[in-house]
Amino acid sequence: MDQLQQIKQRIDRLRSALDEHNHRYYVLSxxxxxxxxxxxxxxxxxxxxxxxxxxxxxxxxxxxIGSDITKDFQQVVHKNPMLSLAxxxxxxxxxxxxxxxxxxxxxxxxxxxxLKYDGVSISLSYRNGxxxxxxxxxxxxxxxxxxxxxxxxxxxxxxxxGNDYPDEFEIRGEILLPHEGFQKMNEERxxxxxxxxxxxxxxxxxxxxMQNSSLVAKRPLDCLFYSITGNTLPYQQxxxxxxxxxxxxxxxxxxxxxxxxxxxxxxxxxEWEEKRKSLPFDxxxxxxxxxxxxxxxxxxxxxxSPRWATAYKFKAEQVLTRLLSxxxxxGRTGAITPVANLEPVLLGGTTVKRASLHNADQIALLDIxxxxxxYIEKGGEIIxxxxxxxxxxxDFHSKPLEYITHCPECGTxxxxxxxxxxxxxPNESGCPPQIKGRLIHFVSxxxxxxxxxxxxxxxxxxHDLIKNVADFYSLRKEQLISLERFAEKxxxxxxxxxxxxxxxxxxxxxxxxxxxxVGETVAKTLAVEFGSIDAIxxxxxxxxxxxxxxxxxxxxxxxxxxxxxxxxxxxxxLKEHGLQFQINKAVQKGTTLSxxxxxxxxxxxxxxxxxxxxxxxxxxxxxxxxxSGNTDFLVAGKNIGPGKLEKAHKYxxxxxxxxxxxxxxxxxKGS
Ligand code: IVH
Numbered sequence: 298m299d300q301l302q303q304i305k306q307r308i309d310r311l312r313s314a315l316d317e318h319n320h321r322y323y324v325l326s327x328x329x330x331x332x333x334x335x336x337x338x339x340x341x342x343x344x345x346x347x348x349x350x351x352x353x354x355x356x357x358x359x360x361x362i363g364s365d366i367t368k369d370f371q372q373v374v375h376k377n378p379m380l381s382l383a384x385x386x387x388x389x390x391x392x393x394x395x396x397x398x399x400x401x402x403x404x405x406x407x408x409x410x411x412l413k414y415d416g417v418s419i420s421l422s423y424r425n426g427x428x429x430x431x432x433x434x435x436x437x438x439x440x441x442x443x444x445x446x447x448x449x450x451x452x453x454x455x456x457x458x459g460n461d462y463p464d465e466f467e468i469r470g471e472i473l474l475p476h477e478g479f480q481k482m483n484e485e486r487x488x489x490x491x492x493x494x495x496x497x498x499x500x501x502x503x504x505x506x507m508q509n510s511s512l513v514a515k516r517p518l519d520c521l522f523y524s525i526t527g528n529t530l531p532y533q534q535x536x537x538x539x540x541x542x543x544x545x546x547x548x549x550x551x552x553x554x555x556x557x558x559x560x561x562x563x564x565x566x567x568e569w570e571e572k573r574k575s576l577p578f579d580x581x582x583x584x585x586x587x588x589x590x591x592x593x594x595x596x597x598x599x600x601x602s603p604r605w606a607t608a609y610k611f612k613a614e615q616v617l618t619r620l621l622s623x624x625x626x627x628g629r630t631g632a633i634t635p636v637a638n639l640e641p642v643l644l645g646g647t648t649v650k651r652a653s654l655h656n657a658d659q660i661a662l663l664d665i666x667x668x669x670x671x672y673i674e675k676g677g678e679i680i681x682x683x684x685x686x687x688x689x690x691x692d693f694h695s696k697p698l699e700y701i702t703h704c705p706e707c708g709t710x711x712x713x714x715x716x717x718x719x720x721x722x723p724n725e726s727g728c729p730p731q732i733k734g735r736l737i738h739f740v741s742x743x744x745x746x747x748x749x750x751x752x753x754x755x756x757x758x759x760h761d762l763i764k765n766v767a768d769f770y771s772l773r774k775e776q777l778i779s780l781e782r783f784a785e786k787x788x789x790x791x792x793x794x795x796x797x798x799x800x801x802x803x804x805x806x807x808x809x810x811x812x813x814x815v816g817e818t819v820a821k822t823l824a825v826e827f828g829s830i831d832a833i834x835x836x837x838x839x840x841x842x843x844x845x846x847x848x849x850x851x852x853x854x855x856x857x858x859x860x861x862x863x864x865x866x867x868x869x870x871l872k873e874h875g876l877q878f879q880i881n882k883a884v885q886k887g888t889t890l891s892x893x894x895x896x897x898x899x900x901x902x903x904x905x906x907x908x909x910x911x912x913x914x915x916x917x918x919x920x921x922x923x924x925s926g927n928t929d930f931l932v933a934g935k936n937i938g939p940g941k942l943e944k945a946h947k948y949x950x951x952x953x954x955x956x957x958x959x960x961x962x963x964x965x966k967g968s
């Protein structure tokens with residue numbers, strides 16, 4: 298054997314050893330080597346692959362660490378649409394499922410009961426034992442090709458085991474983030490001052506859509522499979538095929554049960570209603586399927602879902618715990634949010650210590666008192682909420698909770714506007730959390746996009762360097778260097794980023810000012826309708842209301858914002874620093890692109906991708922994400938994806954550059 302052959306052999310050995318270790322670790326949860334040994338084998342493989350690129354294999358276990366290439370996802374049409382399941386919420390409805398099925402299938406049948414994983418569905422295609430494509434559910438008909446990201450999930454086999462798998466098949470499953478990984482991820486996000494994920498499903502879905510697969514590789518995603526389709530499957534029953542798929546390397550839970558009667562099914566449902574709390578990941582119900590493919594096809598499908606399956610959904614999980622005290626938080630706008638401090642309790646895999654109490658009305662309605670045992674539930678939000686009280690266990694001497702009358706931060710008397718559930722602290726210019734909140738909002742990504750962490754903004758405020766948003770533009774490097782967080786380089790970067798923010802378009806500056814009720818959309822509307830800050834300042838309430846989407850509440854708020862000298866002084870200073878206080882004529886709302894669909898691809902030189910998209914919208918065009926026969930233009934930047942170019946050629950779609958797009962808009966304006 299020559300040297301090269303020996304190297305190839307070593308690479309092959311390393312690859313199969315690492316595949317085996319991955320399977321044992323991620324699928325079977327029975328690792329047979331230490332992390333250290335694993336890392337050594339991986340390093341040796343990576344070294345050899347780097348030195349001998351001729352042996353590159355896209356399915357090598359080393360490829361699971363992802364790449365940092367940024368890409369748009371290609372859309373792929375599903376061979377078989379990804380349907381949803383009919384939902385039932387009561388055991389009665391589950392019995393009706395049986396009644397309906399029995400009418401059509403006049404013979405004994407088997408039910409398969411499975412957990413309903415609460416994650417993101419994925420469809421994987423395998424050919425000759427290799428993973429060739431991973432596509433998200435999308436709209437059910439077509440989804441995003443996320444193969445590169447999916448390949449980083451270690452429990453998904455890139456190469457199948459054994460030799461009795463079909464040449465071609467599709468397997469579907471749910472990508473999820475186990476509780477432990479979710480908690481760790483959010484803790485890291487807290488330390489980096491990044492927004493938290495509300496739940497593991499959102500986190501999994503956000504991760505899967507990340508453009509940089511090497512970042513995906515760092516997130517502990519997992520995948521559990523629940524259905525296989527193909528023309529040459531070994532069995533004509535769902536359950537038997539799934540069990541076989543285990544041998545090929547797929548992760549299939551053992552919490553799956555064949556039942557012969559609906560009573561057995563109900564037993565499974567009841568069992569998991571309680572036991573789900575002990576699972577390391579979220580499930581939101583139980584799926585019941587009829588096992589035989591023949592019986593499935595006799596039952597058929599409705600437009601959206603199969604008649605041979607149904608999902609019993611659990612009610613949101615609740616726990617009972619003690620309310621220790623209530624904090625009143627003051628937000629950026631001065632809104633007061635009551636937050637419950639609880640005796641720590643486990644809910645949906647995470648420990649909950651705090652929960653939202655919404656507002657004074659809700660507290661009065663539920664008659665929540667300190668020391669009560671309260672029910673906590675997780676909704677779609679980050680903070681769980683208090684949804685009820687166990688009054689039977691109430692302390693005999695307890696008194697109704699008294700809502701605060703004065704701001705806990707600055708002592709100002711709180712107000713409550715008509716029709717609003719929340720109390721407000723009206724001391725906008727003197728209440729520290731409101732000032733800090735406005736500063737943080739001002740620098741945030743969708744506003745001025747000055748890369749500053751919340752804690753740093755607070756530090757600048759606490760050191761008296763910044764009292765209002767105009768002060769950012771007077772900051773000097775020497776002032777920053779004297780602070781704890783700053784070194785020479787980071788101070789320079791911040792000053793540069795502040796300078797750069799002077800180019801931020803008017804509508805975002807308007808949003809950045811933090812006028813109450815002027816969110817991103819309202820700011821855009823105002824910018825387009827009025828064109829400049831002066832025109833908005835001078836507009837009467839009536840004039841403001843005459844604009845679509847601007848109601849009295851918004852108009853009044855704008856008016857009182859400009860009535861306050863502190864605000865107009867601040868705007869004056871910002872103007873002097875050169876911020877954009879009128880709309881850029883080149884992007885004023887036009888109709889040049891009315892009714893046109895444009896797709897952008899690649900990197901642009903004059904504008905960011907987001908800006909190009911905005912320009913298209915400002916001129917009446919529509920941004921689309923995939924090339925089709927209905928696309929009017931492809932706006933091509935540098936490093937454009939070859940797939941998109943090819944498709945554009947195929948459909949005869951005109952390809953234009955960034956300059957040509959901008960010219961097109963200017964020309965029409967001038968004429
Ligand atoms: S079977 C034809 N089984 O629930 C429908 N789906 O509402 C095939 N899901 O999009 C789906 N666990 O993402 C099936 N054990 C399970 C499931 C499951 C979770 C998800 C799946 C699907 C959605 C349907």
